[in-house]
Amino acid sequence: MSIIDLTSMGESQVNLRDEINERLSRLQDEISDYCYQCAKCTSGCEAHKLLELEPHKIVALLKRGLIDEMINSDLIWTCMSCFKCRERCPQKVAPVEVLFALKNMAVASGKQIPGNYTAMLQSVLSIGLLQDVKNITTRDNKSKNRSDLGLPEISKPTDPTKFQMMLSKLAVEKV
Amino acid sequence: MKSYVLYPGCVMPTEQYAYEMSIREVFPLLDVKLVDQKGFSCCGEPIKSVNQMLSLALSARNISLAEKEGLDIFAPCPMCHLALSESKRILDSDPAMKKKINNFLADEGLTYEGKASIVSILDLLYDIIGIEKIKKLAKKPLNELKVATHYGCHLIRPSEIGRPDDSENPQKMEKILEAIGTKPLDYPEKLDCCGGLLTANLPESALTKTGQKLQKVQEQGFDAFIDTCPWCHRQYDSKQIKAGETVAAKLEVPVLYLTQLLGLSFGISSDKLGLDLNLSPVDKLNLGGK
Ligand code: SF4
Numbered sequence: 355m356s357i358i359d360l361t362s363m364g365e366s367q368v369n370l371r372d373e374i375n376e377r378l379s380r381l382q383d384e385i386s387d388y389c390y391q392c393a394k395c396t397s398g399c400e401a402h403k404l405l406e407l408e409p410h411k412i413v414a415l416l417k418r419g420l421i422d423e424m425i426n427s428d429l430i431w432t433c434m435s436c437f438k439c440r441e442r443c444p445q446k447v448a449p450v451e452v453l454f455a456l457k458n459m460a461v462a463s464g465k466q467i468p469g470n471y472t473a474m475l476q477s478v479l480s481i482g483l484l485q486d487v488k489n490i491t492t493r494d495n496k497s498k499n500r501s502d503l504g505l506p507e508i509s510k511p512t513d514p515t516k517f518q519m520m521l522s523k524l525a526v527e528k529v
Numbered sequence: 530m531k532s533y534v535l536y537p538g539c540v541m542p543t544e545q546y547a548y549e550m551s552i553r554e555v556f557p558l559l560d561v562k563l564v565d566q567k568g569f570s571c572c573g574e575p576i577k578s579v580n581q582m583l584s585l586a587l588s589a590r591n592i593s594l595a596e597k598e599g600l601d602i603f604a605p606c607p608m609c610h611l612a613l614s615e616s617k618r619i620l621d622s623d624p625a626m627k628k629k630i631n632n633f634l635a636d637e638g639l640t641y642e643g644k645a646s647i648v649s650i651l652d653l654l655y656d657i658i659g660i661e662k663i664k665k666l667a668k669k670p671l672n673e674l675k676v677a678t679h680y681g682c683h684l685i686r687p688s689e690i691g692r693p694d695d696s697e698n699p700q701k702m703e704k705i706l707e708a709i710g711t712k713p714l715d716y717p718e719k720l721d722c723c724g725g726l727l728t729a730n731l732p733e734s735a736l737t738k739t740g741q742k743l744q745k746v747q748e749q750g751f752d753a754f755i756d757t758c759p760w761c762h763r764q765y766d767s768k769q770i771k772a773g774e775t776v777a778a779k780l781e782v783p784v785l786y787l788t789q790l791l792g793l794s795f796g797i798s799s800d801k802l803g804l805d806l807n808l809s810p811v812d813k814l815n816l817g818g819k
């Protein structure tokens with residue numbers, strides 16, 4: 355199985371997009387009711403000063419249904435998932451969840467996945483982990499691995515084929 | 530002695546070995562037995578931006594594996610702990626979703642039941658083991674080191690999911706650090722994010738976040754910076770020099786895992802705690818003493 359299965363525009367992706375669409379419209383309904391644009395989310399946003407993300411504007415754009423505009427923007431990928439916006443919103447709106455849904459939608463619509471996400475995803479699909487075990491270097495430049503350090507063998511999926519079967523279904527199944 | 534399945538996640542067991550080593554050394558001394566289990570995968574949290582359903586299923590899968598042992602789960606990585614806790618919360622309150630996820634898990638002969646609790650590093654140290662027990666074991670004087678704590682965003686937010694400490698004024702790390710004879714002090718940047726999750730797509734910005742916080746910590750004269758998250762530690766310790774470059778500062782802040790400092794205080798040798806794996810200048814603290 356390859357990354358294509360998760361990101362292609364194929365028939366199978368329709369269901370995934372439906373699911374994300376549902377999620378987005380649910381968020382849209384809740385938000386139109388509750389968000390009063392106080393911008394408290396933006397005032398504490400970790401990505402605001404450095405990368406100009408304004409979560410209250412993301413919410414406002416969602417309210418107006420400008421989803422395509424957002425999934426085509428790099429801005430949604432500047433969120434660092436600190437959850438401060440969700441924690442601090444006086445109206446229990448969670449801009450971070452809107453951003454997750456938008457990023458999921460961008461991927462499901464075949465937009466390019468930025469940076470290393472593709473490699474991370476591929477690694478999870480093939481070995482079950484974000485990355486394989488590394489040799490690391492000590493402060494005085496000696497190379498060490500898990501067994502040098504007396505650590506047991508790493509825990510990872512024992513039957514990769516079955517594990518991949520589960521994941522491939524997930525990417526296509528409507529849930 | 531209470532037993533937990535150790536859920537290691539990805540970052541700790543593939544490169545942040547000092548965290549794993551110190552965890553495996555410290556908890557048995559505190560009468561906690563850690564049980565290893567084969568077959569775990571990523572918790573899914575780091576790829577939530579790509580596919581949230583995938584994260585949910587991966588977490589459910591890991592919980593169901595551990596449930597086979599009939600034990601609760603200890604997830605030392607705050608990101609894993611959040612992913613597993615959130616997944617549990619969704620599946621325990623939404624029978625339709627649970628059914629769907631179990632459908633996927635059936636391929637590997639697994640079933641999510643929802644019996645296991647998910648325990649974080651602070652739940653375990655502060656609420657389950659308790660300060661008194663830690664105090665009793667503390668023997669090596671830590672010279673009132675002036676320490677700054679870094680909880681990591683995922684350990685304290687979102688509180689709606691159930692987090693081990695207060696989202697705006699967490700103090701459990703401070704209480705633990707006081708118990709072993711150090712002097713933790715609050716500072717204005719305490720809740721700032723390390724930026725670690727941006728490593729995937731905006732690595733320079735991630736390092737800038739790291740550098741900005743650490744620079745403030747250095748300016749305020751702290752002796753050491755203490756964390757509990759392998760993602761954060763990778764930023765503050767492993768990448769400290771590069772992080773310094775982003776803010777044009779020469780950073781020389783000793784960064785240690787909470788469990789490493791606990792281990793030192795309990796008299797465990799620095800070798801066993803992986804202290805030579807810290808790339809930040811921990812020698813400055815003169816805590817070595819093999
Ligand atoms: S999402 Fe919440 S914090 Fe942000 S503007 Fe709306 S009401 Fe205010």
Ligand code: SF4
Pocket residue numbers: 395398399400401402407409432433434435436437438439440449450453
């Ligand atoms: S979760 Fe994202 S949008 Fe929300 S405050 Fe943090 S960086 Fe900003």
